[in-house]
Amino acid sequence: DxxxxxSPRHEVTxxxxxxxxxxxxxxxxxxxxxxxQTMMRGxxxxxxxxxxxxxxxxxxxxxxxxxxxxxxxxxxxxxxxxEPRDSAVYFxxxxxxxxxxxDTDTQYFGPGTRLTVL
Amino acid sequence: AQSVTQLDSQVPVFEEAPxxxxxxxxxxxxxxxxxxxxxxxxxxQLLLKYLSxxxxxxxxxxxxxxxxxxxxxxxxxxxxxxxxxxxxYFCAVRQKGAQKLVFGQGTRLTINP
Numbered sequence: 001d002x003x004x005x006x007s008p009r010h011e012v013t014x015x016x017x018x019x020x021x022x023x024x025x026x027x028x029x030x031x032x033x034x035x036x037q038t039m040m041r042g043x044x045x046x047x048x049x050x051x052x053x054x055x056x057x058x059x060x061x062x063x064x065x066x067x068x069x070x071x072x073x074x075x076x077x078x079x080x081x082x083e084p085r086d087s088a089v090y091f092x093x094x095x096x097x098x099x100x101x102x103d104t105d106t107q108y109f110g111p112g113t114r115l116t117v118l
Numbered sequence: 119a120q121s122v123t124q125l126d127s128q129v130p131v132f133e134e135a136p137x138x139x140x141x142x143x144x145x146x147x148x149x150x151x152x153x154x155x156x157x158x159x160x161x162x163q164l165l166l167k168y169l170s171x172x173x174x175x176x177x178x179x180x181x182x183x184x185x186x187x188x189x190x191x192x193x194x195x196x197x198x199x200x201x202x203x204x205x206x207y208f209c210a211v212r213q214k215g216a217q218k219l220v221f222g223q224g225t226r227l228t229i230n231p
Contacts, residue, residue: 004161031217043162043208043221056218091161095217107219109154109161 002026004110006092012116018080021113024073025094033107034067034077035091043091049075082117089114120145120211122222130228131199139194139225141209151192152210152219153183162208168192179203204229 005024013019025032033048047057052069060067064083069075079086093107125140143149150169154162166177173185183194192209209222 033217033219042223045218045220048217050217093162105217106164106167109163111159111161 004092004094004108006090006110006113008113009111010114010116012118013082014118015083016081017117018078019082019086019115019117021077021090021092021115023075023077023092023110025075025092026108027073029094029096029108030072031095031105031107032069032075033093033095034075035093035109037089037091037112038087046077079115082115084117087115087117120149120213120220122209122211122220124207124209124222124225126225127223128226128228130230132230133201134198136197137195137199137203137227139207139209139227141192141194141222143190143192143209143211145190145211145213148214149211150214151183151185152212153177153181153192153194154208154210154221155179156206156208156224158205165194165207199227199229201229201231203227 007022030051034046035043037043046059047067048055049069067077089112091109091112093109095105095107121144123142131137152167153165155165156162165181166175168175168185176182181196183192185192206224206226208224210219212219
């Protein structure tokens, strides 16, 4: 299996520009998570989906952030407009949330997208 | 709500020495416990997890952790570290029945030759 795939791996943009981060979860996984990692705040859960439906978006910092999952194999996290304080590493993770056993619920992380907003 | 405290932000040790990375958690409900490792410029990889049963959990790369309910701790140990263990280590908790992982701030393990 290819694991969780994220693109781009690095993104440098200017303040005010729109940024779109992409994630392809592991095939067969039905839960997808977006995290942000910064020095100041560590790893924070932004939003997660079950079966393509957003379940908890309480971690999304503000309206400039939006996430979608149009199908089971693709998700996007969009920031519009971007600001320098959005600079961070954004991770996507997926798991198989079948509800049968917590042992199957391990989250597998992608390599992350390092975003720099100038 | 749950919270995780990793007591050491950085731990330097010599190669082949033992190491313990400390993790304490706070929760009013039963939780599952995890340790993840992040190598430079990579994503997080699961080291081990405690779900139930034996409080001593063995993971990959020779790591183990012990769940102590009375002390609400889940410390990570390795009897002899290698240069390749240099990484950042994250402790995390998840409420039983929920999916949200709450992470600690991480501990940077540096191995000196």
